[in-house]
Amino acid sequence: MNAITQTEARAIETAAPLEVADPTRNLILVPLSQLLPRRSARNARKTARVSIPELAASIARIGLLQNLIVILAADGEHYEVVAGDRRLTALKLLAKKKRIGTDHEVPCLLVADGSARTISLAENLLREQMHPADQFEAFAALVKEGRPVEDIAADFGVTPLVVQRRLKLANVSPRLLTDYRAGDVTLEQLMALAVTDDHAAQDAAYYDAPTWQRDATALRERLTGGEINAARDPLARFVGVDAYEQGGGIVRRDLFREDVYLADAALLESLARDRLTDVAEKVRAEGWAWVDVAPRVTHADLQAFRRATREQREPKPAEAKRIAKLEARAQVIETQLDAEEDMDEVAAQALYDEHDRISAALAAIADSLQTYSAKVRAFAGAVVSVDTQGDVVVHRGLLQEDVAKVLRTLERDGASPEDVADAAHAASAAAPAKGGMSEALARRLSAHRTAALQVELARRPQVALAALVSELAGSLLLDGEGTGLPIGVRASEPAALTRVADDLAQSDALRTFDALRERWRQRLPEDGDGLFDVLLAMSAEQLVELLALCVAATVNVVTPNEHSDNADVLARAVALDMRAWWTATAEGYFKHIPKAAIVTAAPQFAPNYGARLSVLRKGELAATAERLAAGTGWLPPMFARQSAWIDPPPAEGDGDERPEVEAAPDTPHALAA
Numbered sequence: 001m002n003a004i005t006q007t008e009a010r011a012i013e014t015a016a017p018l019e020v021a022d023p024t025r026n027l028i029l030v031p032l033s034q035l036l037p038r039r040s041a042r043n044a045r046k047t048a049r050v051s052i053p054e055l056a057a058s059i060a061r062i063g064l065l066q067n068l069i070v071i072l073a074a075d076g077e078h079y080e081v082v083a084g085d086r087r088l089t090a091l092k093l094l095a096k097k098k099r100i101g102t103d104h105e106v107p108c109l110l111v112a113d114g115s116a117r118t119i120s121l122a123e124n125l126l127r128e129q130m131h132p133a134d135q136f137e138a139f140a141a142l143v144k145e146g147r148p149v150e151d152i153a154a155d156f157g158v159t160p161l162v163v164q165r166r167l168k169l170a171n172v173s174p175r176l177l178t179d180y181r182a183g184d185v186t187l188e189q190l191m192a193l194a195v196t197d198d199h200a201a202q203d204a205a206y207y208d209a210p211t212w213q214r215d216a217t218a219l220r221e222r223l224t225g226g227e228i229n230a231a232r233d234p235l236a237r238f239v240g241v242d243a244y245e246q247g248g249g250i251v252r253r254d255l256f257r258e259d260v261y262l263a264d265a266a267l268l269e270s271l272a273r274d275r276l277t278d279v280a281e282k283v284r285a286e287g288w289a290w291v292d293v294a295p296r297v298t299h300a301d302l303q304a305f306r307r308a309t310r311e312q313r314e315p316k317p318a319e320a321k322r323i324a325k326l327e328a329r330a331q332v333i334e335t336q337l338d339a340e341e342d343m344d345e346v347a348a349q350a351l352y353d354e355h356d357r358i359s360a361a362l363a364a365i366a367d368s369l370q371t372y373s374a375k376v377r378a379f380a381g382a383v384v385s386v387d388t389q390g391d392v393v394v395h396r397g398l399l400q401e402d403v404a405k406v407l408r409t410l411e412r413d414g415a416s417p418e419d420v421a422d423a424a425h426a427a428s429a430a431a432p433a434k435g436g437m438s439e440a441l442a443r444r445l446s447a448h449r450t451a452a453l454q455v456e457l458a459r460r461p462q463v464a465l466a467a468l469v470s471e472l473a474g475s476l477l478l479d480g481e482g483t484g485l486p487i488g489v490r491a492s493e494p495a496a497l498t499r500v501a502d503d504l505a506q507s508d509a510l511r512t513f514d515a516l517r518e519r520w521r522q523r524l525p526e527d528g529d530g531l532f533d534v535l536l537a538m539s540a541e542q543l544v545e546l547l548a549l550c551v552a553a554t555v556n557v558v559t560p561n562e563h564s565d566n567a568d569v570l571a572r573a574v575a576l577d578m579r580a581w582w583t584a585t586a587e588g589y590f591k592h593i594p595k596a597a598i599v600t601a602a603p604q605f606a607p608n609y610g611a612r613l614s615v616l617r618k619g620e621l622a623a624t625a626e627r628l629a630a631g632t633g634w635l636p637p638m639f640a641r642q643s644a645w646i647d648p649p650p651a652e653g654d655g656d657e658r659p660e661v662e663a664a665p666d667t668p669h670a671l672a673a
Contacts, residue, residue, distance in 0.1 A: 019112040021119055027067065029105040030079055032095055035070070035088055040080035042071065042113075044121040049086050054157030056090035060099050061155045064091070067107040069123065071116045079108065082120040133181050136170035139163060165191075165255050173199035176206060191256040192216035196223050220254070227252060227261040228268065235295055236262055237390025239271045247271050269295050272386060279392055280384045287374060288396070290381035297385040297395070305398040308380045310370040323365055330358045338591065338619045348594035372397050379403055465543050466535040472550035473524060474531055503588045509581040516549055578639040584629045589636065590622035598625050605634035 039045075068084035081088045094100045111119050142152050149167075153160045172180075172194055179185040185206070193202045205222045206214060230236040236244070241260050245251055250263040262268055272295040284291045294301065315323060333355045337348065372380065380397050387393040504510050525531050535543060557567035567576075584590065590598055598621055599614045606613075606628040613621055 018115045018118055021069070021109055021111045021115070023067075023109055026110040028108055028110055030070065030108045031102070032091055032100070032104045032106055033102040034078050035068070035091075035106060035108075036073060036078050036080050037088070037092060039085050040071070040082045040116075040120075042080070042082045042116040042120060043085055044083075044117065044124055045085060049089050051157075052086065052089050052093060055086060056093045056099075057157030058155060059087070059090055060094055061157075064107065067109050069116075069119060070108045070110055071113050072110070079110075081108075082111070082116045083123040131181060132169075132187065133177050136166050136177075139166040140170035143167060161255065168194040168255050171197055173202045175203055186216075188216040189214060189219060192219040193223070194256065195220055195252065195254045195261075220257075224252065224254075224261050227263050228265060230260040230262055233262075234386050234388050234390045235268055235272050238295075238386045238392070239268060239275065243271060244268060276384050276386070276392065279394070283382050283384060283394055283396075286382075287377040288382045289377070289379050291384065292381065293384050295386055297383055302383070302395060302398070305400060308372060308376045308397040308399050310397065311373050313369055313371050315365070315369055319365060319369070323362065326358050326362050326365075330355055330362075333358075338617075343595065345594045345596050348596075352592070352594075462540060463536065465540065465547070466532065466538070469543050469547050469550065470532040470535050473520075473535070473546060501588075503585075507581070513552070517553070520546060520549060578635055579633045582635075582639065584626065584634060584636065586619075586622035586626040590625045591618070595621060598622065601625075601634075601636070602628070605629040605632040 064087060066084070066087070068081050068087055070079040070081050073080050088106075091100065091104070091106060095102055095104065139152065143149065149160050149163050153163045156163075169190055172190055176185055176190065176193060180187070180190055189206070193206060196202060201223060205219050209218070209222065228236055230241050230244075241251065241262070244262055244264075244267070247267055249267050252261040252263065253259070254261070273293055276293045276295060280291045280293050333351050337343075337351055376397065380399050380403075382394055382396045383398060384392065384394050525534060535546075538546075555570070557570075570576075595614075595618050602609060602613050602625065606625075609628065613624065616624060
C-alpha cells in the first residue's frame, strides 16, 4: 500500500537536487539579538508554542543541547529560524528575565533558502519521540545515580511531583511495563496500578481480572478496596490525615489522583472517638440522662430510638433582633421587586436569591427555638457523632423504646408529670440481667433465627405486607410510634412543605391528602401498641390502600433547580396533571419572577396582550397576569414538562379578554385606550 508507482519513481530521479545541510562548514554562532523573533514563513510548524517556561528552565540548567536551523534574512544582517522556534522563544524568555544577555551566542546551522522548508519538515517529521516507558526508567536511573528529585525537576523545568510520578510508573512490574510498550496496557491503567509498589499485587489486579474489568477505576478499587479514601470518608475528614499519621496510621498516597488512603480503620475510629468524647462532655452538661459517642452512627441506628417532643421557647434579645432585621430586609426586597419597572433580570435574580437566603436563615432560627425541657432531658439522651460532611453532629432528644412506651402509656392515662418522670427513670434503669452467654454467641444464634424468620416470612405474603405497613403507618401516621418489628424498613416524611410554600395551606392537594390521613388515623390504634395485630386482621386490599398512603407521605421532590427531572418518572406513572391542583396566581407565582419573565410568558395565555403588558408596574402586571391566565390551563415550564403527556382541557376562554387595570393618575394607560 505504501509502494511508489513508476511515474513517482521517475519524478524522484529527475527532481532537482537540494543543497545538503553541512554542519562541518555552516555551523555558526549568532548573537541572540540577530535572530528574528517572528516565526519564519518556511518553518513547517504552524501551531502555537507550548511548554516554553519548562524548556527555558532546562536550557538555563543544562544548556542548549541542539542547534537552531536558520536562513539569512532579506536585510542581510539578521537570521530567520526555520527549525527550533521553541528553543528560540525559550532563549528570548531567558534574556527577558536577565538570565542571559542579548548578545548570547546561539549555535545555528545556516542552510540554503531553497532547502529551508524541506529541512524544517525533515527535522520535525523524521525524529522519533522517546517512549514514555523509557522516560520513566531514565528518571529512575538518575535517582539511582544519586541525583536528588528536586535537582532532576529543575533540570527539566518540571515540579518535583512530576518526577515522583515518573518514578512511580518506573516502579510498575516489568511484565506490565513490557505490555505497556507493546500497547496492550494503557497509561491510565498503569497509573491506577502504581497506587501500590507490590509487583505481585499489580500483576494479580490486572491479569487475574477479565478484560472488561480492567478499566483504571476498577483496577484502583481492586488494590485499595479495603482502605479508606480520606477525601470521601466523613471520619477521615473529621480526624484529618495529619492527626491519623501522627497516631501511627499507615497512609497510601495516589500521586496521580492526589487521593490518600488510610489502612487502619480501627485507629481512625479510635481517634475520632477521642475527639468526640470532649464534645460529649459538653453535651452531658446540658442535663441529658445519657450521652453516647458513636462515630459512625447510621440512620438505621437512630431509628431504634423515639424522638422526644420539643417545646417552643421565646427568642433571646439577640435572636429577636436578628429576626427583626432579616424580616425587615425581606420586606425591603419584596418592595423593590414590586416597585422596580425596568430592573434587568440579573439584578432581579440577585434579589430573589438574597430573599431565599433570608428565608433559609429565618427557618434555621425558628428551628433553634424548638428546645427540650428539663423534664425531657432528665430521661432522654443524646448521641454524638460525625455527619456525612465530616462535621460534629449531636442527635438530641432520643428515647429508648422501653422508656417511650412507658411515657406513652402514662401520658395517655393522664398521669402527673412527677409520675411520668419517675416511671421514665425506672424504665431507663431497668435492664435484663446478663446471662452466661457471650455477645458473640448471642449474635451467632440470632443470625440463625434471622435466616429462619426470613424464610417463614417470605412464605406468608399477608404477614409480610402487614409488617411492612405496620412500620410505615406507625412512623408516618402515629407520630413516629412504630411497632418495633425486626424489619429493616423505615420511612420519614419531608420537612413541612408549608415552610417553602406558604400558600400551600390553601391548596386542594394538601387538604385532600390531610383528609386521607385523618380517615385512616380514625381506623388505627392511638399508638404503636397493637397496631400490627389490627393490620394483620385486614384484607390485602385494605393493606395495599394504606401502604399507598404511607408511601405517598414520603414523596419529596422539593428542589431549588427548576430544570430538575426528579419528579418526572413518578409523575408520568400516576399521569400527574398539575392543572388539576395548581393555578398561577400573583401571590403564588407571578410576584416571584422577574417582570421580563412574565412578559415573555404572556403570549402563551394571552397572545394579544404580551407586548402591551410591559408598560405595567410589577404589582399591576402580576395581578393582570393572574387574571389572564385564569381558566386557560397555563403552566410554567417546570410543571408543563411533567404534564406534557396529558391532553390539555378545553379552554374556558380565548385568553384575549381585555385586562381591567387602572391607569396612573397623571398618565393615560396603554391598555385604557
